[in-house]
Amino acid sequence: MNNIELIFSEIFISLSIMFLLILGVFKKDSSKIIHNISLLVLLITAVITFNETLSINPTTLFNESIIIDYLSSFMKIITLLAAFVVLLISSNYLRSFKIFKIEYPILILSSVLGMMIMISSNDLIVFYMGLELQSLALYVLATFNRDQLKSSEAGLKYFVLSALSSGLLLYGCSLIYGFTGSTNFNVISTQFNTNEYAITFGIVFILVGLAFKISAVPFHMWAPDVYEGSPTSVTLFFTMVPKIAALTVFIRFLYVPFLNLIDQWQMILVFLSIASMLFGAIAAIGQKNLKRLIAYSSISHIGYALAGLATGSNEGIQSSVIYMTIYIIMNLGFFSCLLMMKRNNIYYEQIDDLSGLSKNHPLLSISLLIILFSLAGIPPLAGFFAKFYIFKSVIEQSMYFLAIVGLLSTVVAAFYYLRIIKIMYFDEEKDSYDKDHNLWLKLSLTVSTILILTYFIFPSELIDVVSKINII
């Protein structure tokens, strides 16, 4: 156990969760203090991860069942920071629904812990453990606004479908275990016989389970309902954080044990990617609710991230990671706007509620404009570069079909982003929204907008950071 310091961050976050639970039970009216401590915990964990693990060589722990390398450390830091911002900007929203309770930060912490385990997993069992830990916390988070029918419905729906997908995933794991005799990724890669179809079946089942978690088409059905029904701050969490973890597992699972089977899974990934990009873009056109719309948009964005993974190259992985990072920043900005659409303690989330926003809230609407154009992938905003890297890596592998379909679906997607802009800028104004926003909310919107807008000045920085990811 001489490498124990490498999982200090996990240990720290689990101890904090237990401590906070006990604190919540024994101290009355402690929701505010627990909220603040949780923020601190997330930040400290991120710092620990940064200090202890970011710059070390790949190391495995616990009989090679946990791996600490640059990819896992980077993804953990992104997860922690994203969770930090979610927690930071959700307090006002929770208060207005009277659900500012101790459970909320603790549930977020435990799901983050689950994700960290997933990200580090090098073994099917460990991976499954992490997955279940995060999923259970997410089910409860989805129903967090339990007095609202929609929220309960969202949680239930998520639970039932997610349980089904976990079942498929487990079945895949058992197939792989049965035909290789191990659950460890490194052992599997040396044991399997490429001609064995059962292995392919196993991969397919596991991919289905994972595709469900990142809501890739055709396993996306839960996403719009759950995103719409859950409290907005939880939706924000759903659209970003679990996807980082699931995507990391995607990378690890496909590229470590099964790189030799690339012919088998590449087709599946290309299909998932094309279906997600196209379906996400087309289905979003008819939406009236902003949260549903962003659900479809996130489906479409996941399609692009998967396109990077489908290439089977290091550049592809890196471009996916860059894509997710930029996507998270854009998403944070978008949801900050959504959380600002409040009038007399009621939050508005229909697209029509944005009507004429630019007259009453010029700064808010210009930020949203920038974010939307960036989501649509129009240069010179960050979203363009994200897509650019993806398509560069895709074309490097001569996957022209994927690239052209992807780019054409950006045109379709541009339509619905433009529709929001049209409603904000071209339509008649409505009553103005409250202007006394939480400082953190304003800050997160400003920072994300500025990052998106000025990304083109220093594009190399993110590439430098990500280019240390070396899986193959």
Added chain:
Amino acid sequence: MNFPILSSLILLPSIGALFLFFTRSKSENKITVKYVALFTSLVNFFLSIYLWFLFDQTTSAFQFVEDRVWIEGLINYKVGIDGISILFIILTTFITPLCIISVNNSVTKRLNEFLIAILVMETFMIGVFCSLDLVVFYLFFEAGLIPMFLIIGIWGGARRVYSAFKFFLFTLLGSVLMLVAIISIYWITGTTDVVQLYEIGIDTKYQNLLWLAFFSSFAVKTPMWPVHTWLPDAHVEAPTAGSVLLAAILLKMAGYGFIRFSLGLFPSASEVFTPLIYTLSVIAIIFTSLIALMQEDMKKLIAYSSVAHMGFVTLGIFTIQQQGIEGSIIQMISHGLVSAALFLCVGVVYDRMHSRLIATYGGIVTILPKYAILFMVFTLAALGLPGTSGFVGEFLILMAAFKDNFLVAVLASLGVIIGAAYMLWLYKRVIFGKLINSELKKMIDLNKSEAFTLTCLAIPTLYFGFYPEPLINTIEVSISDFIDTYNFSVASKK
């Protein structure tokens, strides 16, 4: 010369826009806001004139080149100009202040934002003409969609939403294939630097597909028949300043792109596809001229005439002769001046009567004499009367076309005649005739700023009509070297 003059040209308008962004628009400082914008664009104009003064006409090499690492090992921020691009930059910096002067009457709401959009647009347009890297070019080329979308959508006419969407989606659809092509070029050759690509050349077996991908983007932007349909809509709904920018400069991006990229990078493919371009150009010239003849809306008529004029431009470019390309560039500059002026002319009467229909007007020569004179100058320039800049371009293009393909040249000349017909008929119906509509009597003649902008446009139109030498001198060496390189690479591939 260490002073980064091109980057300053690109950045200056954006800095002005940033400045405007932080001055909130209130009713009392409307004038100030306008002066800030005007000042920025004028500084830019004088800077570009200074650039023309410094410009070395005797070489075809790229000048004022700035090369900085932008994305490590991937893209360099590289800008530079030669004889082909410098005139477009001056056109851009010349038209923008005139646009800003002209917003006096047409834009009543959100003046501040409008000026920001125009200045940002200027940045992108200059960027397009300067960039010597394909990715940088694409970036500027696409980014221009954002301000233009807003200009049409916020300040446009009744069907502005439809037009703005059509404009945006058409151009985006055309451009995404170009992005695929750019990345493919990077993958094939390992660079996106235009100068290096000129030297290396691209393998002939890839050229046809790449050419088509670039073509899809430029054809939409030019616009060529049959993908021209967004242009009349966009023009009609855009506010006057928006139409001016669109007609005068945005369309030129595609013409410039054809010369710089389609011919420069894919010579053998250009050879293959020349018949296609000829056919489409001739159809554009004749077909859209006939359509223009039937228009009842003045702006639509001018929009269709733009399509026809751009048909001449593409025809001239793909003759791949000295006169043809020179003619095309002069035609583009001339069209930039003339169509801008014509849209301003329509704007003048529209601001007074709020109607763009030809039938509303008639007989206003007695009420608006100054307007009638200036409008006449531009009408004659648009139909290519000798002595106006429109003539020089068309003449050179037709001369080159006659050398290359007799039938095409004859058909294109037919377009000149129809062009004369619709422009003169438009002029007759609007300016002459009996004064039937009594409302028209209330109209007042050009105010100072309108007269000033139109005169500013009339002077170069006439000057370059009589004496096109300065333009030709600037572009001559670059084009002749360009054609030599082209012929050499076509010959060597055969």
